[in-house]
Amino acid sequence: MKLDTCDLAAYATMRADDVLILGQRLSAWCGHGPVLEQDIALTNIALDLIGQARAYYQLAAHGSSDGQTEDTLAYLRDAHEFKNHLLVELPNGHWGDTLMRQFLFDTYNFYLLEALTKSSAPELSGLAAKAIKEVSYHAQYSAEWVIRLGDGTEESHSRMQSALDILWPYTDELFEDTSLDVAVHALQVGPLPSALRADWLAKVSEVLQMATLTVPSLDGYHQRGGLHGKHTEHLGILLAEMQFLPRAYPTAQW
């Protein structure tokens, strides 16, 4: 059995959507960081993520029969066509909210990329081997901040616990196996997301414990829908800003 080119394109697009949307979210911190160094840190991470998104979109557009390019994929799709997890489209909130979301996502992204380095599709394994080096650095940075603020003052501790409690219901979706994941996994192209949960939970729990934060229960209501194009209202607003220029001036060139 061979993976359909359409499936590989859809899979690469799904991976790209997460990092593009999170990169766009983080770039909004540009000029608003608490101090210059941290402003630079988030914009550097944004740059890495958008770079990774480009690589995935290029892979998706390669051999496209309907004339898709990395730009049309990023700029000319509507919210329901994006397959990112809900977690990455949530508003930035305060510094602690942003870093908590980053920590939860970076840790997931690290284990996802680790699995993708073993992909039977050489384009994906090559991309993952490159991206995981950047993401290791991100994961280390966001974990350091979660520990510093969680195990900080009474005020920072309570804000981090509340950030965690609000974001937690969005983490279950990271480990949802869609039909595309199942198809891709059958050909050793990508992992089953559900198989990444144990490693993610162990790492996240270890860091949260160091941060003196309480790990919320896995039971309870979980938010889902992003992988099927059902998004929060926040994504539309993000896209309206991100896509304005290429939609208003379709022939614009640098």
Added chain:
Amino acid sequence: MVINATDKKVWDSLARVMDPEIPVVSIVDLGMVRWIRSLEGGGHCVGLSPTYTGCPATEHIARLVKEQLLADLCGPVAVEFVVSPPWTTDWITATGRQQLSDFGIAPPVGSVSDKRVLFGAVKEVPCPRCGNIHTRRVSAFGSTPCKAHYTCLSCLEPFDYFKCL
């Protein structure tokens, strides 16, 4: 590796292409040039490894490579990006490391084949100005994707550190 006379000319030409952000180090010494191939019907194709996936300088460097080769040699020039295996700071040559240091940027410490380095466990970065190892990391990220920001506790000068990748 046997390098024939034509290839040597191409390598020499590429050694004149400097990194736009670190204008004292060539892309050859940064380990970005992976191979040179002859194109059918004349000309050359250069395999370039991008340093960071999102580095905005990557496309600029590809343009510089084409301009330099067109100026130094005749024939068509093509550039191909090589993602796999991924670029690593281990590919920076000894000359490149010395040039970084002379420019005031501390070269990467250790090799990424040591996993602890990749996760930031080993970090004794000597100051490129006074050589003292009593330095402090100010910021994990710096002015470009490849650098972090340090300060020397001995001579008190701030400096960039080329991150291990």
